[in-house]
Amino acid sequence: MITGELKNKIDALWEIFWTGGLTNPLDVIEQMTYLMFIHDLDDSDNLHARESAMLGLSYESIFAGEVKVGDRMVDGSQLKWSVFHDFPAQKMYSVMQEMVFPFIKDLHGNKESAYAKYMQDAIFKIPTPLMLSKIVDAMDELYKQMSGLKDTDVRGDIYEYLLSKLANSGVNGQFRTPRHIIRMMVELMQPGPDEVVCDPACGTSGFLVAVGEYEREHHREEIFFDRVKKDHYMNHMFHGYDMDRTMLRIGAMNMMTHGIDNPYIEYRDSLSDQNPDRNKYTLILANPPFKGSLDYDIVSTDLLRLCKTKKTELLFVDLFIQMLKVGGRCACIVPDGVLFGSSTAHKAIRKELIENQRLEAVISMPSGVFKPYAGVSTGILIFTKTNHGGTDHVWFYDMKADGFSLDDKRTPIEENDIPDIIKRFRHRDQEMSRERTEQSFMVPKQEIVDNKYDLSINKYKKVEYKPVEYPPTSEILASIRSLETEISNDLNDLEKMLADEIN
CATH class of the missing domain: 3.40.50.150 (Vaccinia Virus protein VP39)
Structure with missing residues (x-):
């Protein structure tokens, strides 16, 4: 879970994109994906260099010497996040737009490399040098905060938090599974x-x-x-x-x-x-x-x-x-x-x-x-x-709560069937004796076949009706008469009070 100061830093970074004109959540996440990628490329290169040094192996950095970007050769070191993040805003913007993005599209010259494959049609959409400078500074603060946390999967949690901001359904009927x-x-x-x-x-x-x-x-x-x-x-x-x-x-x-x-x-x-x-x-x-x-x-x-x-x-x-x-x-x-x-x-x-x-x-x-x-x-x-x-019995479970309210707000609540679902699924051999009035039960194959292979739980679930006893009709009528008399008396009292006020 992302909470506290780290969450605030991510929200502040999102705000920079929003106020800078990138208001589509997909665009924001896409641009942040690219920037995280570029940052991590520098980190992974440094890590490989250190590991090679420790093992006494030679290692040539992907940023070493002059590297080919498009049709020209440029100084590879200035493509490193740790170098260009100190450049003035205008120079940083030019380096990112004209060198870094073309570089990552043809990384190692191997279109099938794990990184390049997902970045080859990347488009740089950040509109101004000032906005890029603010984003880079904010991401440096974010990574600094992350480095101080012991949770090894904090980067994954950050990405999940970013994805949670994808609140709109996709054009093909897509929506994020909780x-x-x-x-x-x-x-x-x-x-x-x-x-x-x-x-x-x-x-x-x-x-x-x-x-x-x-x-x-x-x-x-x-x-x-x-x-x-x-x-x-x-x-x-x-x-x-x-x-x-x-x-x-x-x-x-x-x-x-x-x-x-x-x-x-x-x-x-x-x-x-x-x-x-x-x-x-x-x-x-x-x-x-x-x-x-x-x-x-x-x-x-x-x-x-x-x-x-x-x-x-x-x-x-x-x-x-x-x-x-x-x-x-x-x-x-x-x-x-x-x-x-x-x-x-x-x-x-x-x-x-x-x-x-x-x-x-x-x-x-x-x-x-x-x-x-x-x-x-x-x-x-x-x-x-x-x-x-091989189907002998089918296990049915009627989930009523998943730990969150079932309205648009989806706020956390205590009721949650998920632990029970996992426990009962793993011990389905103990479910055979459960009644059809309970939340989970087994249904034999033949019964499903007889119902034309219907798999809706309501077809097999039994609702337990509890008899409700009502008083006799004469007693209900007497109660209504009593209420009518009481209302009539109250109206008479009200009329009398109004008459006294007028007089």
């Missing part, structure tokens, strides 16, 4: 150190970041003291795709800010033939966009075999099944319509999950979870790909 919901889903899936994880609609990479945090917390020694597993974690574990290049840059930086060197974050329309990934991943976590419908022409033909539909939410569930390896698991957020829709496509995707895969859980979430971005009612589907069925 961090506590992401963490809950990761806790439910308990990813291991050998996972190959994918989010085919990754946005700002929130799910991938949360998996990385979980791995560091639960498998730190297993990963970081093993050269092969560390290489897997840094370079091969995380895969994310999106169609919004701004989101991709922010998402990639989010990953690197959380200590993952080379995530595979790429531009891709996951539902089209651009996406060849089949039987590849061991874990998928996603909250795909529910933007309505697509043209058949742009949808991969193998997705349409199971359910011929234009609805993205159904196509994505189909996609997740196909992208998983056998034995791979998925936790995904879907709109309520997926759970009970009556169309042929809706029924086909639910039948596929229940008959051919192993559907494990359906968690119904209240509609306020995604406020203020959206008020849509959603659920979480958890399943394992088997291609041979």
